[in-house]
Amino acid sequence: xxxxxxxxxxxxxxxxxxxxxxxxxxxxxxxxxxxxxxxxxxxxxxxxxxxxxxxxxxxxxxxxxxxxxxxxxxxxxxxxxxxxxxxxxxxxxxxxxxxxxxxxxxxxxxxxxxxxxxxxxxxxxxxxxxxxxxxxxxxxxxxxxxxxxxxxxxxxxxxxxxxxxxxxxxxxxxxxxxxxxxxxxxxxxxxxxxxxxxxxxxxxxxxxxxxxxxxxxxxxxxxxxxxxxxxxxxxxxxxxxxxxxxxxxxxxxxxxxxxxxxxxxxxxxxxxxxxxxxxxxxxxxxxxxxxxxxxxxxxxxx
Amino acid sequence: xxxxxxxxxxxxxxxxxxxxxxxxxxxxxxxxxxxxxxxxxxxxxxxxxxxxxxxxxxxxxxxxxxxxxxxxxxxxxxxxxxxxxxxxxxxxxxxxxxxxxxxxxxxxxxxxxxxxxxxxxxxxxxxxxxxxxxxxxxxxxxxx
Numbered sequence: 001x002x003x004x005x006x007x008x009x010x011x012x013x014x015x016x017x018x019x020x021x022x023x024x025x026x027x028x029x030x031x032x033x034x035x036x037x038x039x040x041x042x043x044x045x046x047x048x049x050x051x052x053x054x055x056x057x058x059x060x061x062x063x064x065x066x067x068x069x070x071x072x073x074x075x076x077x078x079x080x081x082x083x084x085x086x087x088x089x090x091x092x093x094x095x096x097x098x099x100x101x102x103x104x105x106x107x108x109x110x111x112x113x114x115x116x117x118x119x120x121x122x123x124x125x126x127x128x129x130x131x132x133x134x135x136x137x138x139x140x141x142x143x144x145x146x147x148x149x150x151x152x153x154x155x156x157x158x159x160x161x162x163x164x165x166x167x168x169x170x171x172x173x174x175x176x177x178x179x180x181x182x183x184x185x186x187x188x189x190x191x192x193x194x195x196x197x198x199x200x201x202x203x204x205x206x207x208x209x210x211x212x213x214x215x216x217x218x219x220x221x222x223x224x225x226x227x228x229x230x231x232x233x234x235x236x237x238x239x240x241x242x243x244x245x246x247x248x249x250x251x252x253x254x255x256x257x258x259x260x261x262x263x264x265x266x267x268x269x270x271x272x273x274x275x276x277x278x279x280x281x282x283x284x285x286x287x288x289x290x291x292x293x294x295x296x297x298x299x300x301x302x
Numbered sequence: 303x304x305x306x307x308x309x310x311x312x313x314x315x316x317x318x319x320x321x322x323x324x325x326x327x328x329x330x331x332x333x334x335x336x337x338x339x340x341x342x343x344x345x346x347x348x349x350x351x352x353x354x355x356x357x358x359x360x361x362x363x364x365x366x367x368x369x370x371x372x373x374x375x376x377x378x379x380x381x382x383x384x385x386x387x388x389x390x391x392x393x394x395x396x397x398x399x400x401x402x403x404x405x406x407x408x409x410x411x412x413x414x415x416x417x418x419x420x421x422x423x424x425x426x427x428x429x430x431x432x433x434x435x436x437x438x439x440x441x442x443x444x445x446x
Contacts, residue, residue: 043357044422045329045384061423098382127382255425 002118003035003092011123013230015245015271019264020123020227021094023132030054036087036143039126040107041098042257050136052096052129056085056143060103060257064110070280075150078114086143089116089151096122096129100218100225106260109277113153121264124226131224158263160250160276162284165209166291168250169302172211177248180241181208182217182262183282187254190295203286207295209252210302213241217258220265233270245272252278252285305412306404309396313415321421328418331395332388338378349378350440352432357383359390361433363440370401373441385422389430392416393437402445406438 006025011017021029029035030053037055039047047057058064063081066073073081087093093116097104101121111119122129130136155161160168171177186192190206208214219236222228228236237243249272251259256279266272278285285291294300305313316324342349342362349360362376375398377390392413397405413430 043383043385044426045325045332045388046382048325048329049381049384059423061425062421065423067420 002090003029003032010229014227014269015230016268018118019120019268021120022123023129023134026052026094026122026129027134034090034092036085036091036093038085038087038093038095038104038107039097040095040103041126042103043098046098046126048138050138052126053135053137053139054141055096056141058085058107060106060110064107072110072113072153075114075152078153079148079150082116082148083146084143086146087148088146089149090118093119094122095119096125098126100127100221100261101125102217102257102261105264106257109158109260109263112158113155114151115154124224127225158267158276160252160278162278162280162288162291164276165250165252165278165280165285168248169210169292171248173301177250178243179209179212180215180243180249180251180259180262180266181212182215182251182253182258183208184216185214185297187282188212188214189297190293203254203282205286205293207286207293208282208300209285210292210294210300212252213243213299214297215241215262217253217261220262227265227269230269233265237266237270243272245270247272247274249275250278251275252281254282255279256281305408306397306400308400309392309408309412312392312396313412316416316418321417324416324418324421328388328392328422329384331391332384334395335377335379335387335391336394338376342376342378349376350436352429352436357386359383359386359429359433361390361436361440363437363444365402365441365444370403371445372399373402373405373437374398375437385426386429389433392430393433397437402441405441408434408438410434 005018006021008022011020037052038058039051039055040058040060044059064072095104095108108119108121168177172179181188188208220228251262253259259277263275263277266275292302349362352359352361360378364374366372375394379387379390418427
C-alpha cells in the first residue's frame with residue numbers, strides 16, 4: 001500500500017507532486033508500515049555519523065554499480081539489496097542524501113530503471129532535515145529480510161547510451177531534440193575537466209557535446225537545497241532555454257549524478273515526457289574516439 | 303622502499319580486517335582528525351585546497367628548519383565529509399613528525415595497500431592520492 005501523498009502547496013505546483021515529500025511530511029510518517037527511508041550520499045561514511053531514525057543506507061558507488069562492468073547491478077543483485085533492507089515491490093521509498101540530493105536523485109533514478117513504482121525524494125535532503133534540528137541517530141536499523149522480485153532493468157526509457165547520444169545529435173541540430181549539459185560553465189567550455197572542488201575524473205579532452213545547452217544543475221536548487229518553485233524552474237528551462245515538455249531531451253554531466261538531479265527536475269517537477277540521463281557522460285564522451293566535441297562557450301552543432 | 307613506521311602500522315591494521323571493518327576504522331580516524339591550531343584560523347587562505355577531494359579540504363604543511371627537517375601536517379575539512387576527514391587523518395597519523403625525506407619516499411600508490419577500494423570505491427580514493435601528491439610538493443618546495 002502506497003502512503004498518502006504530501007499535499008504541501010509548494011509541491012502541488014509540480015507536474016508530479018507524488019515524487020516529493022517535505023521534511024514535515026516525513027517526520028509525520030516516520031515508522032509507518034509500508035515506508036522505507038533510504039539515505040544515499042556522496043560521502044560513504046556520512047550515514048554512519050547519524051541518519052534519520054529508521055533510515056537504511058544504499059551506497060551508489062559500492063552497491064548500485066556493478067564492480068566489474070561500468071554498469072548498474074542486475075535484477076538479482078538489486079532484489080538482494082532491496083530485500084535485505086526490508087523493501088518490497090510495493091514499499092513507498094523516500095530517498096534523501098547529502099550535497100543537494102545528487103546521490104539521492106541518482107539512487108532514485110536507478111530505482112526507476114528497475115521500475116520501482118513509488119519512490120520519492122525528500123525535498124532539501126539531509127541538510128534541511130539536520131538544519132531544522134530534527135532527530136538523527138546512529139542506531140543501525142535491523143530490517144527483516146523480505147522478498148523483492150527479480151526485475152529486469154529497463155534502460156530504454158530514461159537512460160541514454162553513447163550511441164543513443166550520437167543518434168540524438170542530428171535531432172538536436174534540426175531542433176527536434178535537446179541536450180542539456182548540467183556541469184559548471186568551466187567544464188562546459190573545456191577550461192576544466194572537473195568541477196571546482198571535485199576529483200578529476202580522467203577525460204582526455206575538455207568541452208561539451210555539440211548542441212548541448214549549458215544549464216548547471218545547481219540553478220534548480222534553492223539556498224536550502226530544496227528545489228526551486230515550479231514557476232522559477234519554468235523560467236529557467238522553458239522560457240530562457242526554450243525547452244518544451246514534449247521535447248526529446250538528453251541530460252549529462254561528468255559521471256551521471258548531477259544529471260540525475262536535472263533528469264528529476266525535468267521529468268517529475270516540470271512534467272517533460274521524454275528525458276534520458278546519459279550516465280556515461282563526459283568521462284565517456286570526452287575520451288571516446290571519433291565523437292565530435294565543442295570547446296568554448298558557444299553551443300555549436302554536429 | 304619502506305613506509306614510515308606509523309603509516310606502515312596503519313596499512314597493516316587496515317589490511318588485517320574485512321571491508322566493513324575498514325570502513326569503521328576510517329570512521330574512527332575521521333573523528334580523531336586534530337582540530338586546526340589557532341594560528342591557522344585567521345589565515346585559511348595560506349592553506350592549499352585539495353581540489354581532487356569530494357569535499358572542501360584544505361591542507362597546510364610545515365617543515366622544521368633543523369635536523370632531519372620533520373614535517374607537520376594540518377587539515378581542515380567539514381564534519382559532513384567524514385571520508386575525506388578519515389583520509390586526512392591517515393596522513394596526520396602516518397606522517398606527522400616524520401623527516402622530510404621519509405615523506406618524499408612514501409610510494410605514491412601506498413594507499414592501495416589499505417584495501418579501501420572495495421569499501422570506499424576507487425573514485426573516492428583519488429582524494430587520498432591527491433593529498434599525498436600535494437603534501438610532497440609542499441615538502442619539496444620547503445626543502446629545495
